[in-house]
Amino acid sequence: MSASSKPDARRNASPYLYGGEAAAVARVLESGQYGHSDTTEHFERRVADFLGVPDAVAVASGTAALHLALIAAEVGPCDEVIVPSMTFCATVQAILAVGATPRFVDIDPATLCVNGQLVMDAVGPHTAAVIPVLFGGRPVDLTAVRGALDEQGVVVIEDAAHAFGSRNGTRRVGTSEALTCFSFGPIKNLTCGQGGMVIPRMPKDADTIRRLRLLGVGQSQSERSNATTYRVDGFGLRYQMSSLNAAIGLVQLDAFDTTERTRRALWRAYRRALAGLEGVRLVDVDPDQAVPHLCQVRVPNRDRVFADLRARGVGVGVHYPPNHLQPAFAQWRRPLPATEQVAEEILTLPFHQHLTEDDIDQVRAALGQALTAAGGVPCARS
Known part of the structure; x- marks a missing residue:
């Protein structure tokens, strides 16, 4: 797949190849x-x-x-x-x-x-x-x-x-x-x-x-x-x-210089698009330091918002279910309050190099609609 063979831009993640x-x-x-x-x-x-x-x-x-x-x-x-x-x-x-x-x-x-x-x-x-x-x-x-x-x-x-x-x-x-x-x-x-x-x-x-x-x-x-x-x-x-x-x-x-610039620009575009969207808290990253791999938000009624966005064709995900709550690792379970709270709210938005700013605006609009449908209220600050 070349860079020009663009998949559905609203998928959660998609490999990006440069053609060579x-x-x-x-x-x-x-x-x-x-x-x-x-x-x-x-x-x-x-x-x-x-x-x-x-x-x-x-x-x-x-x-x-x-x-x-x-x-x-x-x-x-x-x-x-x-x-x-x-x-x-x-x-x-x-x-x-x-x-x-x-x-x-x-x-x-x-x-x-x-x-x-x-x-x-x-x-x-x-x-x-x-x-x-x-x-x-x-x-x-x-x-x-x-x-x-x-x-x-x-x-x-x-x-x-x-x-x-x-x-x-x-x-x-x-x-x-x-x-x-x-x-x-x-x-x-x-x-x-x-x-x-x-x-x-x-x-x-x-x-x-x-x-x-x-x-x-x-x-x-x-x-x-x-x-x-x-x-x-x-x-x-x-x-x-x-x-x-x-x-x-x-x-x-x-081509990594291009990868670096593109991913940082896309993340900044998300930050601008999500600013002021009630009920959404962006999990922040410093794009001057990080090469962002994910764009994540914390939202109320996460499971309902997730299902609504999926129904609208937006490829959201959840990264990750906490390991201490997994059956395979239950013997090492202990209370982790911050992890457990975040795990109920976290939502990963589509983030890959095929995205455009128009795509990001569409994701933002769908997220706002999903929050309204779910009866969203602002997340608790922690």
């Missing part, structure tokens, strides 16, 4: 090198250069990135990992995959993210790691508590699935001393079709993750191709990124 992705994939198909190859390694170097970091390790998905980062940080059974409940379930499943226990924490309702105080209040004797989720592309600044976390041996692993390209001050997300995990799924700010990336803290992390992502095999592809055998150094998984996915990512990265 198909040719890039065709070149890989013609090469016969479909798996991990020089194309994947080139993509790694390009992402590292874009961020200004020494290394980046491409993997099969954002979930794989989190799983491998936890293993590299030596998190395992008997350990607890602090994580907000307001995140996609993949974050929690990665914790369970290493045998650790999620310690669910509340969020700041203004940002839908954790902050330093919420994290420190949850640190206990078994805490091994904290996973701040950069919800909607918002950076999470734990600078004020990093010293205390380091003293207690708590590793920071950023779930930056929504936040490729965002900044924390003058620095891109991924340039802190945390292990940072990106997702390059179909509707992310940068897509590879499917894929992820780990930004390591040190060369040791990079070496560990590269071995783990290819079934524990220690040699590089060139070393294996020039030998009669290969060496398995330990446990591993098939988590490498294919060249086909990396080829898409390279085209997307070349």
Whole structure:
């Protein structure tokens, strides 16, 4: 699909391609090198250069990135990992995959993210790691508590699935001393079709993750191709990124300046359109810092508004049902009042690069009509 083949502009999310992705994939198909190859390694170097970091390790998905980062940080059974409940379930499943226990924490309702105080209040004797989720592309600044976390041996692993390209001050997300995990799924700010990336803290992390992502095999592809055998150094998984996915990512990265400008402009257009709409509270983001991934509001009578908008053909969504209320994670349930309140009100509006300002005005009009039909009143301020 090229940039000109515009889907229904009111869908909640839609992949955006620049037109060169198909040719890039065709070149890989013609090469016969479909798996991990020089194309994947080139993509790694390009992402590292874009961020200004020494290394980046491409993997099969954002979930794989989190799983491998936890293993590299030596998190395992008997350990607890602090994580907000307001995140996609993949974050929690990665914790369970290493045998650790999620310690669910509340969020700041203004940002839908954790902050330093919420994290420190949850640190206990078994805490091994904290996973701040950069919800909607918002950076999470734990600078004020990093010293205390380091003293207690708590590793920071950023779930930056929504936040490729965002900044924390003058620095891109991924340039802190945390292990940072990106997702390059179909509707992310940068897509590879499917894929992820780990930004390591040190060369040791990079070496560990590269071995783990290819079934524990220690040699590089060139070393294996020039030998009669290969060496398995330990446990591993098939988590490498294919060249086909990396080829898409390279085209997307070349156009990321446009992605960044477009997503920020669309978010500002939503902010203008929603200003003064009674009963709607925009979940704010600083578009000078974040590359927005979602546009979300808090509304009264959310379920009725959701159903009404869907009936009008507006592709709204809910990101996300809290994990501590999910049946699979019930044994770790604890009261999280801010999360539970937000979960009853949150609504994700259509947000993707196919949108125009006219589309946004149509969504605004439909939202106003849905609120009236639902008997909407202004949200409680919190």
